[in-house]
Amino acid sequence: MPPKTWGYILQESIRSLKRNGWLNFAAAGTTAVSLFILGVAILLVINTNFIAGSWGSNVEIMAYLNDGVTGDAVTALRTQILTIPEVKDVRFISKDEALAGLEQQFGQNGQLQESLGGSNPLPDAFEVKTTDPRDVDGVASLLGLMPGVSQVSYGQGVVDKLLELTYWIRLVGLAIVGLLGLCAIFLIATTIRLTMYARRREIGIMKMVGATDWYVRWPFLLEGVILGTTGALLAIAILYFSYSTLTSKIMETLPFLPLMNSSLVLLQLFAGLLATGAGLGIVGSLISMHSYLQT
Amino acid sequence: MIQFFNVSKIYNGVRALAGATLQIERGEFVFLVGPSGAGKTTLLKMILREEAPTRGQIYVSGRSIARMKHGEIPALRRQIGMVFQDFRLLPERTAYENVAFAMQVIGSRPAEIRRRVPEVLGQMGLAEAADMLPRQLSGGQQQRVAIARALVNKPALLIADEPTGNLDRNTAWEIINCLQEINSQGTTVIMATHAREIVDALRQRVIALENGRVVRDEHQGAYANAT
Numbered sequence: 001m002p003p004k005t006w007g008y009i010l011q012e013s014i015r016s017l018k019r020n021g022w023l024n025f026a027a028a029g030t031t032a033v034s035l036f037i038l039g040v041a042i043l044l045v046i047n048t049n050f051i052a053g054s055w056g057s058n059v060e061i062m063a064y065l066n067d068g069v070t071g072d073a074v075t076a077l078r079t080q081i082l083t084i085p086e087v088k089d090v091r092f093i094s095k096d097e098a099l100a101g102l103e104q105q106f107g108q109n110g111q112l113q114e115s116l117g118g119s120n121p122l123p124d125a126f127e128v129k130t131t132d133p134r135d136v137d138g139v140a141s142l143l144g145l146m147p148g149v150s151q152v153s154y155g156q157g158v159v160d161k162l163l164e165l166t167y168w169i170r171l172v173g174l175a176i177v178g179l180l181g182l183c184a185i186f187l188i189a190t191t192i193r194l195t196m197y198a199r200r201r202e203i204g205i206m207k208m209v210g211a212t213d214w215y216v217r218w219p220f221l222l223e224g225v226i227l228g229t230t231g232a233l234l235a236i237a238i239l240y241f242s243y244s245t246l247t248s249k250i251m252e253t254l255p256f257l258p259l260m261n262s263s264l265v266l267l268q269l270f271a272g273l274l275a276t277g278a279g280l281g282i283v284g285s286l287i288s289m290h291s292y293l294q295t
Numbered sequence: 296m297i298q299f300f301n302v303s304k305i306y307n308g309v310r311a312l313a314g315a316t317l318q319i320e321r322g323e324f325v326f327l328v329g330p331s332g333a334g335k336t337t338l339l340k341m342i343l344r345e346e347a348p349t350r351g352q353i354y355v356s357g358r359s360i361a362r363m364k365h366g367e368i369p370a371l372r373r374q375i376g377m378v379f380q381d382f383r384l385l386p387e388r389t390a391y392e393n394v395a396f397a398m399q400v401i402g403s404r405p406a407e408i409r410r411r412v413p414e415v416l417g418q419m420g421l422a423e424a425a426d427m428l429p430r431q432l433s434g435g436q437q438q439r440v441a442i443a444r445a446l447v448n449k450p451a452l453l454i455a456d457e458p459t460g461n462l463d464r465n466t467a468w469e470i471i472n473c474l475q476e477i478n479s480q481g482t483t484v485i486m487a488t489h490a491r492e493i494v495d496a497l498r499q500r501v502i503a504l505e506n507g508r509v510v511r512d513e514h515q516g517a518y519a520n521a522t
Binding site: 008201202204205206207208209210211212213215 | 343365366368369370371372373377383385396397399400401402444448
C-alpha cells in the first residue's frame with residue numbers, strides 16, 4: 001500500500017462516517033456498552049481476587065494439640081508442618097499465650113483467670129499460614145491427619161465464597177459480553193454494508209478500472225476500526241471516571257476493604273479494551289466485505 | 296489480442312454462450328451484433344473476467360483468463376477501457392474528477408493525474424466541461440466523459456457495450472467518430488451494438504452472435520446477413 005493512498009482512504013472513511021450518523025452512533029454505542037460491561041466484569045474479578053488475596057493471607061489455620069504433647073514432640077510436629085510446601089509460616093502458641101491473648105481481648109485484669117479458677121482450659125496450638133489462600137483447605141486437612149493434632153479450624157468460608165464469586169462473575173460477565181459483542185459486530189457490519197451500498201457505483205468503477213481488492217477494502221476496514229475504537233474509548237472514559245470515583249469513596253468510608261489501585265493494571269485493561277474494540281470493528285467489516293465484495 | 300476457443304457459459308442452467316470461438320487482432324475495430332440475449336454482454340464480461348467461462352479457453356494478450364488467479368484480475372482490467380450505454384459516471388463528481396478517479400484508484404501519482412486528465416479531456420473535446428457535474432452535461436458529453444475515463448489509463452483495448460443506445464442519431468455519430476479516432480491511434484475497439492445504420496455505414500468487421508454462438512464473422516460486414 002503506497003503511503004499516498006492513505007489520504008484517500010481516510011477521506012473516504014470519514015465521508016461515509018458522516019453519511020450514516022444514527023447507525024454509527026448505535027454501532028459505537030453498542031460496542032461501548034459491551035466493552036464497559038467487559039471492563040466492569042474484569043475489574044470485579046481483579047478486585048475479588050485482590051481482596052481474597054489480602055484477606056486470605058490473614059486467614060491462619062489453627063491446629064490445636066492434644067494435651068500432653070510437649071517438648072520434643074512439639075518440635076517434631078513443627079518440622080513436619082514446615083515440610084508441607086504450601087506452608088509459609090508456622091508459629092507455636094502455648095496455652096498461656098492463648099489465654100493472655102483472650103484476656104487482652106475480653107477481660108479486665110485478672111477477671112478471666114479468676115473466673116476460671118486458676119486453671120487454663122485452652123490447648124497448645126500451631127498457627128499456620130499458607131502462601132496462597134486457595135491452599136488453606138488442603139493444608140488444613142493435612143494438619144488434621146498429623147499425630148498429636150486434636151482439631152483444626154480456619155476461616156475458610158470467606159475465602160471460598162470470594163473465590164466462588166469470581167467464578168460466577170467470570171461466567172455471567174463472559175455470557176453478557178459475548179452476546180453484546182455479537183450485537184456490536186452485527187451493528188458494525190450493518191453500518192458498513194450501508195456504506196458499501198451507498199458507494200456501489202464507485203466500487204463498481206474501481207473494480208472495472210482495475211483497482212486491487214485491498215484498495216477497495218481499506219476504507220471499509222478503517223471505518224470498522226474507527227467505529228470499534230470510538231466505542232472502546234467511550235467505555236474506557238466511563239470506566240475510568242466511575243472506577244476512580246468508587247475507589248476514592250471506598251477509601252474514605254470502608255478503609256478496611258482493599259481495592260486494586262495499580263495504574264499499570266488499569267492501563268493494561270484499557271489497552272486490552274481498545275484492542276478488543278478495534279477487533280470487533282475489523283470482524284464487523286470483514287463480515288460485510290465477505291458478502292459484498294466478491295470478485 | 297483476444298482469442299475465444301469453444302467458450303460456453305451457463306448461468307443457473309441457462310446457456311448464455313454455447314461454444315463461441317473467435318479471434319480479434321490488435322488494432323482491429325469490431326462490431327458485435329445480435330439480438331438481445333444472444334450473449335454479447337456475457338462475452339464482453341468474460342474479456343474483463345467479470346465472469347469465468349464454464350467451459351473453453353479465453354486468452355487476452357496471450358494470457359489465459361479461465362485459469363487466472365483472483366489477484367491477477369486488476370492487472371488485466373488496467374489494459375482494458377470500458378464504456379456503457381448508461382455512462383456510469385459518479386453523479387456527485389465533476390467531469391474532471393470522474394476521469395481522475397480512474398487514475399487515483401489504481402495508485403497513479405498526483406502529478407501524473409494533473410497532467411494526463413486535462414490531456415484526455417481535451418482530446419474528447421471536453422476542456423470547457425471539466426468542472427461540470429454529469430447532470431449539467433448533455434448525453435453525448437457524458438458519454439465522452441465516460442470514454443475519457445476509459446482511455447485515461449491508456450488501455451490497449453476499448454470495449455463499448457451499446458455506447459449509443461441512449462443517444463439521438465447525431466450524437467451517436469459523434470460518439471462513433473470518437474471511437475474511430477481512438478482506433479486509428481492504435482487502440483483495439485470492440486463495440487456491441489444494435490445500431491444497424493452505423494454498422495452498415497462503417498463496413499468494419501462484424502461478428503454476429505445468436506443463441507450464444509458465433510453465426511457470422513465478416514470483414515467489411517453489415518448489420519444483417521446479406522441475403
